[in-house]
Amino acid sequence: MSKKDAAVELRNITKTFGSVVANENVNLEIYKGEILALLGENGSGKTTLMNMLSGIYFPDSGEISIDGEPVVIKNPRDAFRLGIGMVHQHFKLIDVLTATENIILGLDGKLNIKEATAKIREICDKYGFEVDPNQKIYDMSVSQKQTVEIVKVLFRGAEILILDEPTAVLTPQETEKLFKVLRAMRDDGKAIVIITHKMHEVESLSDRVAVLRHGEYIGDMETKETNAQEMTNMMVGHAVTLNIERPEPVDPKPRIVVKNLTVKNEEGIVKLDDVSFTANSGEILGIAGISGCGQKELLEAIAGLQKAETGSIEYIRSDGSVESLIGKDPLEIADMGVTLSFVPEDRLGMGLVGNMDLADNMMLRSFRRGKSMFTDRKAPAKLAKSVVEELDVVTPNISTPVRRLSGGNVQKILVGREISSSPKVLLTAYAVRGLDINSSYTIYDLINRQKKKGVAVVFVGEDLDVLLQISDRILVLCGGKVSGIVDGRTADKNQVGLMMTKVGGEKNE
């Protein structure tokens, strides 16, 4: 290995938010011409650490050196001047402005859109980006927005590039394209830091990994010399098993029967077209499909949040009596005694109220209970406490607003609340999106426990490997149509992948 030049050195960096320690005495080097993967569980302080490099936060103590020179980064402007650029997990773009306007935002000098546009085209040609500089951000797809973010960083002449979970929202093809660009930039001599939870990405992209745990620096190693198991153990601090168990379904009986369901969205576009399936008790029904193929509408239709055009949704009780769920709102469904839990895709939009604390969020499910006009606050507080304990939620206390927690912890609270009502049906959409590997396995485990209790689980997922490991049966959606239902134990990844892109998949039987 040739001698490496440290582009950035962090020495004893500490940062606290109130009583929460986000980073404690972190030491880290970032080298030129290298891709460093920064690993850690949710809330282990990866993003906070990188935010201190990009000038968003200011460290409480510690020292940062760039190219060997000690520097003080007080604000993002200082960071740009030092050649540090960060692509944030939640894009920092203004919707109503064009790509060019967003890229030149914050720079000095006379406003010259034409000149800037020309320079942007030049950068795009160099690295092979496809961006229309005059397009408004709100017209762009997620991957286009991300491209704009990267161009923005390059436009400022960044030598040190930080990407915070860049692939969370990309399709596999888009991810591959991004990685190609990142490798090209590495070969160009730039220092690159990538924060990600996906182990196979770490293995295929990075040269070195550094691990944080509970805000502390644990260590680093060459990617070639390690593996997913070792990295995960380092992140979690003890050995974990990376297997998803799949217990045999116990006495499966039809619980939800959907027949010929057709749903249109607000613009009148057909999102679900003639969908029929059965979800059995004690079984996990996986839903696969490219995102936006009707998964959201399907779950919402069952939960009573989405109006159906035609078709029927029936709930079959344990004693065999049948209730129709169609045309009923969630309250009416609950009044019928149908216990249905829904973990929506949009956690802080539909699932929880960000500004309310843990206990109050628990109460969202139970506030109607009780005879007196006053709400019962004790039970939700107790529930919140037990969820925090059982699921290892990292939070200062149960009176912290939910939005202050990291994504994984928010998800644990939501899932914890939903399963606490001991449902008969559990609907989950992208239950592990944005979660670190350990939290993900905790969630899988929780879902499996529900299955063993005889709950009918509908599990919408994006990671095919996981779907194939956890589901008993997999329903594949393609453009709102049922492409097929396959057995999770015998199905093959390629077959499901083909069915996702073409109704029925390849006919090879």
Added chain:
Amino acid sequence: MIDLVTFIPRAIGQGIPLLYGCTGEILTEKSGNLNLGIPGVMYVGAISGVIGSFLYENSVGAGNPLNGFLAIMIPMVCSLIGSLIMGLIYCFLTVTLRANQNVTGLAMTTFGVGFGNFFGGSLIKLSGADVPSVALTRTSNFFSVSLPFAKNLGWFGKIFLSYGFLAYLGIVVALIAGYMLKHTRVGLHLRAVGEGPSTADAAGISVSKYKYVATCIGCMIAGLGGLYYVMDYACGVWSNDAFGDRGWLAIALVIFTIWSPNIAIFASILFGGLYIVYLYIPSGIDHMELKELYKMIPYVVTLVVLVITSMRDKKENQPPASLGLSYFREER
């Protein structure tokens, strides 16, 4: 029918205070601050100018002529300082202390109106007049000087050239604000601060600085609207509560103009016309109480525009995305 040559100048006279208030509030809102204190700011702008000119007139004495330059500059500077202080209070509370903008704004309006009426009442007592008003006719004469040849140009002069300098200044300020927002880097940054402060912050723009400066300049512009109303439109006569609800109308105008100072120029004149159109309905008809309905027109029009812009749902016509929210960098 309505006599346009007399109606239009009156509509413009009514419109100019609205234009100042509206331009000021647009700049403020573009920074993400919803300043509902504008009606109060306009009161303070007006009374500050009145106090300045009252003291100057008294110090010169009744018989002696006023110095034209000082007669204009003293009320102007007093008015600007008064409304600047209002802007600074608002910013300190909402930007530095991150207080709720709506509550702060409403408090500022209550305070501003009370401030105006208190000092207005005091001045009325001091001047010992028989009527409940202070007349600063001598100062007003300087403010309402129109171009000398305007009288010789018939209807053209009457409609376009018969106003005091503050009316033209109002239009120039609106044009400058419109150009600044659209074509300069400062304008781009200001819009970014109002749309996404965390984005602007990450791009190296000082959010607090932009909020402070935009809000304070906005308040100063709005304050001039109050000054114009007293010194030019009302011929230098201050009486308590005479300014009425024009400040609220200015805020309604911001929505009507979909945050564009250029549209504000025409919209404010239109609103000015709608504001006084009830004076021009034929008198002597049976139901004079219907007049009150005409006074509603500006507000009804604003509601209609709100409905239309919401229905069309064009992103550019929506309010700044973080309007009314305070920003704290380390908030998660």
